[in-house]
Amino acid sequence: xxxxxxxxxxxxxxxxxxxxxxxxxxxxxxxxxxxxxxxxxxxxxxxxxxxxxxxxxxxxxxxxxxxxxxxxxxxxxxxxxxxxxxxxxxxxxxxxxxxxxxxxxxxxxxxxxxxxxxxxxxxxxxxxxxxxxxxxxxxxxxxxxxxxxxxxxxxxxxxxxxxxxxxxxxxxxxxxxxxxxxxxxxxxxxxxxxxxxxxxxxxxxxxxxxxxxxxxxxxxxxxxxxxxxxxxxxxxxxxxxxxxxxxxxxxxxxxxxxxxxxxxxxxxxxxxxxxxxxxxxxxxxxx
Amino acid sequence: xxxxxxxxxxxxxxxxxxxxxxxxxxxxxxxxxxxxxxxxxxxxxxxxxxxxxxxxxxxxxxxxxxxxxxxxxxxxxxxxxxxxxxxxxxxxxxxxxxxxxxxxxxxxxxxxxxxxxxxxxxxxxxxxxxxxxxxxxxxxxxxxxxxxxxxxxxxxxxxxxxxxxxxxxxxxxxxxxxxxxxxxxxxxxxxxxxxxxxxxxxxxxxxxxxxxxxxxxxxxxxxxxxxxxxxxxxxxxxxxxxxxxxxxxxxxxxxxxxxxxxxxxxxxxxxxxxxxxxxxxxxxxxxxxxxxxxxxxxxxxxxxxxxxxxxxxxxxxxxxxxxxxxxxxxxxxxxxxxxxxxxxxxxxxxxxxx
Numbered sequence: 157x158x159x160x161x162x163x164x165x166x167x168x169x170x171x172x173x174x175x176x177x178x179x180x181x182x183x184x185x186x187x188x189x190x191x192x193x194x195x196x197x198x199x200x201x202x203x204x205x206x207x208x209x210x211x212x213x214x215x216x217x218x219x220x221x222x223x224x225x226x227x228x229x230x231x232x233x234x235x236x237x238x239x240x241x242x243x244x245x246x247x248x249x250x251x252x253x254x255x256x257x258x259x260x261x262x263x264x265x266x267x268x269x270x271x272x273x274x275x276x277x278x279x280x281x282x283x284x285x286x287x288x289x290x291x292x293x294x295x296x297x298x299x300x301x302x303x304x305x306x307x308x309x310x311x312x313x314x315x316x317x318x319x320x321x322x323x324x325x326x327x328x329x330x331x332x333x334x335x336x337x338x339x340x341x342x343x344x345x346x347x348x349x350x351x352x353x354x355x356x357x358x359x360x361x362x363x364x365x366x367x368x369x370x371x372x373x374x375x376x377x378x379x380x381x382x383x384x385x386x387x388x389x390x391x392x393x394x395x396x397x398x399x400x401x402x403x404x405x406x407x408x409x410x411x412x413x414x415x416x417x418x419x420x421x422x423x424x425x426x427x428x429x430x431x432x433x434x435x436x437x438x439x440x441x442x443x
Numbered sequence: 444x445x446x447x448x449x450x451x452x453x454x455x456x457x458x459x460x461x462x463x464x465x466x467x468x469x470x471x472x473x474x475x476x477x478x479x480x481x482x483x484x485x486x487x488x489x490x491x492x493x494x495x496x497x498x499x500x501x502x503x504x505x506x507x508x509x510x511x512x513x514x515x516x517x518x519x520x521x522x523x524x525x526x527x528x529x530x531x532x533x534x535x536x537x538x539x540x541x542x543x544x545x546x547x548x549x550x551x552x553x554x555x556x557x558x559x560x561x562x563x564x565x566x567x568x569x570x571x572x573x574x575x576x577x578x579x580x581x582x583x584x585x586x587x588x589x590x591x592x593x594x595x596x597x598x599x600x601x602x603x604x605x606x607x608x609x610x611x612x613x614x615x616x617x618x619x620x621x622x623x624x625x626x627x628x629x630x631x632x633x634x635x636x637x638x639x640x641x642x643x644x645x646x647x648x649x650x651x652x653x654x655x656x657x658x659x660x661x662x663x664x665x666x667x668x669x670x671x672x673x674x675x676x677x678x679x680x681x682x683x684x685x686x687x688x689x690x691x692x693x694x695x696x697x698x699x700x701x702x703x704x705x706x707x708x709x710x711x712x713x714x715x716x717x718x719x720x721x722x723x724x725x726x727x728x729x730x731x732x733x734x735x736x737x738x739x740x741x742x743x744x745x746x747x748x749x750x751x752x753x754x755x756x757x758x759x760x761x762x763x764x765x766x767x768x769x770x771x772x773x774x775x776x777x778x779x780x781x782x783x784x785x786x787x788x789x790x791x792x793x794x795x796x797x
Contacts, residue, residue, distance in 0.1 A: 191554035238739060245746050247703065250500055253557055254699060255742045261692060261735030269728040379565060382558045390554070417573060424562050431547045431559070 159412075161291050167408030168401070169297035170363075172304035175400035177359045177377065178384035179311065179393050180352035186391030187328045188345045189249065190239060193256040195381065196374025197263035198353045202227055202360030203369035204267055207276045216281060224357045231353025234259060235346045260374070267371035275368040278361070300362050307358050308397070311351070324348055328391065376420075383423050387430060389437030398438060447628065452707050453620045456484075460714075461613055464606070474605040476721065478677065480714040481609075481616040485670040487697045487709035488623050493663040495704030496627055497656050498639035503544060503560035504667055504694065506567040507537040509686045511668030512675035513571060516587040517580045519676075526593045530672040537668020538661045545660040549653055568686040586682025590675050608677055615673055619666045620707065626662060627706055631655055639704070692734050693720060699741045702748020712749065 177199070184190055202223050209219045238259060242251045281303075282295045315321040326334040327344045335341060359377075367373075384403055388395025406426070407419045430437070460477055467473040490504045514536040515529030524532070548559050571581040581587065592600040593611065600607045626632050637645040638652050646652060675681045697716045701708030723730050741748070 185554070189554075191557065238743065241743055242746070247498075247746075249554070250494070250703065251742050251746055253500060253554070254695065255739055257695060258735045258738030258742065261731050261738065263735075265729065265731035265735060269732065375565070379558070379562055383562070386555060386558070417569070420569060421566060424566055427559070427562075428547055431551065431555075435551055435555075 158291060162293070163408045163412045164405065165293055166297050167405045169301045169304075170408065171401040171404030172301045172308070173359045173362050174380060174384055174404050175397045176304045176307055176355050176362075177381040178388065178396035178400050179308065180355035180359075181381050181385045182388065182391055182393055182396045183324075184348050184352045185385070186393075187324055187348045190252050190345075190349070191249075191256070192349070192352065193253060193378065194234070194259035194263060195256075195352070195356055196376070196378030197260040197267075198227055198231065198356040198374075199360040199363075199377050200267060200369065200371055200374040201230075201263050202357035203278070203364035203373070204271055204276065204371075205357075206278055206361045206364060207271075207369055210279060220358065220361055223361060224354045227357035228350045228354040231350035232346050234353075235349035239349070240342060240345070264371050264374065271369075271371065273371070275370050276364075277368055278364045281362070281365040296366060300366065303358070303362055307355065311355070312393075314351075320344075320347055379420070380423070383427050385437075387427060387437055389439040392437065392439040395437055395439030449627075449706055450624060452711070453617075453624060456707065456710060457613060457617050457620075460616070461610070464609055469606070471605060472721075474609055476714070476717055478605065478609050478612045480717050481612040482670055482674055482677075483693065483697060483717060484707075484710035484713040485616055485619045486667050487694050487701070487713055488620060488707060489663040489666040490694060491698060491701070491704065491706060491709045492623050492626060493659055494698070495702075496632060496635045496639065496706075497659045498635070498642075499549065499656055499660065500554070500557040501560040501660070502557060502691070503541070503563050503664070505686060505691050506560075506564040507541060507664045507667040508671035508674070508690070509567055509571070509681075510537045510540055511671030512681045512685065513581055513587070514668070515672035516590045516675045516681045519591050520587055520589060521580050526591060526672075526676045529676070530669050533672030533675075534665040534669035537671065538665035541661050541664025542657065545657045549656045549660065564686070564691075568683055571686070572683045582682075584683055586680055586684070588680045590679050590681065592676055592679070602679060612673065612677070615670055619670065620710065622662070622666065623706065626659065631658065635659065636704075692731065693717070696734055696737055696741075699738055700749055702745075705748055708748050 177195075181192070181195060184192055205223045205226055206219050209222055214222070238255050239252055242248045242255060245251055280296060282299045284295050285292050286295055286298070287293070313321075315325055323334065323339045323344050324347065326337070326339055327341050331341055334344075363377075380403075384399045385396055387403065388397070388399035403423060403426075406422065410416075410419045410422050460481060464470075464474055464477060486504055486508055490501075493499050493501055493504075511530075511533030514533040515524075515526065518524040518529045518532055519526055544560065544563055548556050551559070570576045572584045577583045592602065594600065595607075598607075600611070627635075634645070634650045634655050637650055638655065642652060674685075693716060697709050697712045700716060701710070701712035720730075723733055726733055
């Protein structure tokens, strides 16, 4: 029972980060129908950037905002330079997937060329454990959960209270209608892409504080975030959150009882079954 | 007899690939590049058939290649099955997996298919090194060694004499390209182009997208699986390494350079891209960056690829031609698969009341 509780808690802490990542994907897909294959590379790049900032002596309070800003700018630049010019093309969705794959190659290649193939470690966010009513809880789990939840809260607040947030939702609902009332959809696309990159940055740092920084880790994360987004329903933030919790708990239990290497198989099996019966995901709708 | 430009290009490519080695004598480097080029050309063209023509964004190609290679490797090393049957089995196996993936997948939208098939690739790569894979004989991370070469009659090909290997690859290439050509310029191919250019319009006149997509998915998987099986016998070993991102990246560059849906652009692009890859070996860790930048620049500035930009290719049913193309797509030749919605024929149409 005690073991089960700690599995549950570390599962929930991973769930919060997965939810963060999946929301970034869902947001971009919901607004601009772009699927960003470089998302995982943003994630690992954030880990490396954090590592660099730590090595020049900064601490978490400075590193997190700095890396988030860097990734935000990178995301905005990537959309402006490589995705916006492709939109007028006839087969732009295919071309955008290819372009983001190209971006992923470049980013991973840069990571490898600069930092080499070795795993990098970040200093622990917090250490130690807390005992609550006989259960031992890792402080790191709690800290990651709180940080991810706060970021999600900030994102939801941004989407419901600020002008740009409302514009993003308007474009997601009805792009023509949004244009009629004077919302510049290209700016909205760039913002959402940049926000998603910033979310990947937060997730990258949080998970790197628990695991390692590696130039290859991004692909695994991209697949996980995508499965969550697809299970939740492409474009649905609420669905992404629910799916993240469900799948992360499933992952924790499978890793605990059967073995960590099989989680991906279980996830994909689940996804394929879901696709047969409910291809739009739990909360999703076509369109 | 009118010979289509695409057919002409295939014939020229086949002849050139067959003649060049004679000019270079027994140069191993040239031979190896051409053999690898022919293999990549088949995989790339099969990919283009499904991606550029059927408009299904799939990343399953390397998994199909691997499935073909592993199937024949296991059959020939563990069960002593002849490599020729192994190639057949590899193709059938890849095709079966293709249909299995295609069944749930092809009803989904573009990005879903892309990631689901990408997931299949990642899963297959994880599978061959896992304990499940070892149980069926994939050899884990060590792979399978000592895969026997082909033998023709009593003559057994050997790894050092590349000539026969090259002409065998050329045979596979020619047959595969002809099949792809036939598919593209058949009733089915026209239906694909119609679906790609205007899915709603095509469906409204009775072209069933699902059935055609499944069919082309299977054809593409069978061709890729067979050439994967050839590759296993050619190199003599298979391992999880061949499922890495390297091959994927190369195919991607060929695809973009050749132009999506511009047959046989990918096949033509295969050779220069492979040569470039060889010369870029000096760039070492910077190679993926160079290829990534190439992909980005090509997509941005030559979205139709080199061949497409030069005005070649079979982009097909544009403007006026589209309507005619649609008519051809719905007019069902004998033996062609039945479309879902039947066209009302003139004699069953009710007479207007006077």
